[in-house]
Amino acid sequence: MDNSPARGTRDLLPAAVATRDRVLGLIQDVYRRFGYQRIETPALERIERLTGGQGGENEKLLFRVLRRGLDEQLPAGPLADLVDLGLRYDLTVPLTRFYSQYRAELPQPFRSFQFGPVWRAERPQKGRYRQFYQCDIDLLGEPSVLAEAELIEATTEALAAVGLTGTEVRLSDRRFLAALASAAGVPDEATGGFFVTVDKLDKIGWEGVERELVDGRGLPSAVVTSARDAIGALTDLPAVKVADVLADAVPALPDAVAEDLATTAACLAALPGDVRWSFDPTLVRGMGYYTGQIFEVSHPDSAGSIAGGGRYDELVGRSLGTEVPACGFSIGFERIVDLVAADAPGERVAVLFDADVPVERALAVARRLRAERGGVVSPVRRGGKFAAQLGRLESWGFTGFVPVRADDADLPDVRPLRRD
Numbered sequence: 493m494d495n496s497p498a499r500g501t502r503d504l505l506p507a508a509v510a511t512r513d514r515v516l517g518l519i520q521d522v523y524r525r526f527g528y529q530r531i532e533t534p535a536l537e538r539i540e541r542l543t544g545g546q547g548g549e550n551e552k553l554l555f556r557v558l559r560r561g562l563d564e565q566l567p568a569g570p571l572a573d574l575v576d577l578g579l580r581y582d583l584t585v586p587l588t589r590f591y592s593q594y595r596a597e598l599p600q601p602f603r604s605f606q607f608g609p610v611w612r613a614e615r616p617q618k619g620r621y622r623q624f625y626q627c628d629i630d631l632l633g634e635p636s637v638l639a640e641a642e643l644i645e646a647t648t649e650a651l652a653a654v655g656l657t658g659t660e661v662r663l664s665d666r667r668f669l670a671a672l673a674s675a676a677g678v679p680d681e682a683t684g685g686f687f688v689t690v691d692k693l694d695k696i697g698w699e700g701v702e703r704e705l706v707d708g709r710g711l712p713s714a715v716v717t718s719a720r721d722a723i724g725a726l727t728d729l730p731a732v733k734v735a736d737v738l739a740d741a742v743p744a745l746p747d748a749v750a751e752d753l754a755t756t757a758a759c760l761a762a763l764p765g766d767v768r769w770s771f772d773p774t775l776v777r778g779m780g781y782y783t784g785q786i787f788e789v790s791h792p793d794s795a796g797s798i799a800g801g802g803r804y805d806e807l808v809g810r811s812l813g814t815e816v817p818a819c820g821f822s823i824g825f826e827r828i829v830d831l832v833a834a835d836a837p838g839e840r841v842a843v844l845f846d847a848d849v850p851v852e853r854a855l856a857v858a859r860r861l862r863a864e865r866g867g868v869v870s871p872v873r874r875g876g877k878f879a880a881q882l883g884r885l886e887s888w889g890f891t892g893f894v895p896v897r898a899d900d901a902d903l904p905d906v907r908p909l910r911r912d
Contacts, residue, residue: 500622601633
């Protein structure tokens with residue numbers, strides 16, 4: 493049989509898992525200090541929730557699960573009639589269900605932390621898997637920009653804790669984007685396509701953006717030029733000028749939106765360390781449920797963003813029937829793990845015992861070494877050529893060994909592993 497993992501998935505060897513555990517532990521420590529509590533939700537959700545419009549484009553990548561049971565005969569009919577569950581494609585949709593179910597038992601506002609696998613029916617390729625892990629924090633029930641500012645601060649601190657420096661936060665707002673498009677003369681029905689194209693600016697430049705908008709989407713050149721001029725006036729804004737410049741560039745923008753952005757910008761400017769930030773009028777983000785501020789974090793060693801999120805005030809209300817302000821931030825866990833250094837091996841000692849040594853003695857020696865030295869100690873039975881076995885132990889991550897023989901009266905010292 494083929495022993496490779498299913499296409500689009502991967503196995504993780506112990507060294508990789510150790511690095512991931514360390515990174516996750518550091519992130520969790522930071523989030524806990526900010527008051528975020530970890531929750532867990534099932535991998536499976538009801539199909540009507542996963543296809544209810546909350547997941548945007550991700551719904552097209554849904555893995556569906558057939559109804560079945562030990563004694564159940566599946567009826568003939570359309571595939572949709574045979575499906576009642578699906579694998580979650582993100583952690584936000586399960587969170588909205590979780591919050592709607594347990595709201596009365598949760599603190600308000602509720603600071604949530606989630607970590608777990610999600611599944612998407614992607615076309616497998618380098619760096620893109622069908623199963624991968626997400627790492628999310630969300631603040632539900634907080635209507636002010638306290639949520640945005642705190643989420644960004646907590647996440648940048650978490651990234652610094654795992655060793656990622658030189659990060660940059662980019663900030664925008666869906667309400668600003670809508671006002672900008674309207675002021676430039678973009679028809680309402682073309683707004684979505686307009687910003688999908690503008691989002692490509694860092695890849696194809698303004699020449700490519702203009703060509704796609706005019707030739708591909710049929711927008712008048714004057715509309716594109718107006719939008720380009722407005723966007724150009726909004727780059728490299730210092731925090732103290734965000735509100736005034738936004739009001740001048742986009743007069744239709746509500747004062748409250750400009751003030752919120754100015755407050756978040758001031759909070760970002762006050763962050764300690766080497767975190768940089770910028771107001772990015774071309775930042776769009778793909779999820780359709782965002783209703784307010786949106787943000788991304790980039791790192792010089794990553795081609796794409798390493799974290800992103802935004803406000804989604806209307807999403808929880810679809811489940812609960814009443815409006816709940818909500819804001820969330822997701823770390824690209826798979827990407828940041830690739831950026832951090834692998835764990836340096838700690839002390840790991842093998843109790844190398846001969847075949848005639850009683851098992852209880854080998855276990856007693858290991859127990860004593862753990863108590864005296866700490867670290868990892870594992871009994872390993874002697875076998876094969878001695879030098880070759882030492883080489884194998886070293887390749888498995890052991891740093892030293894203790895030879896134990898049946899006629900030894902005392903416990904030998906730990907010897908370092910060296911290949912001879």
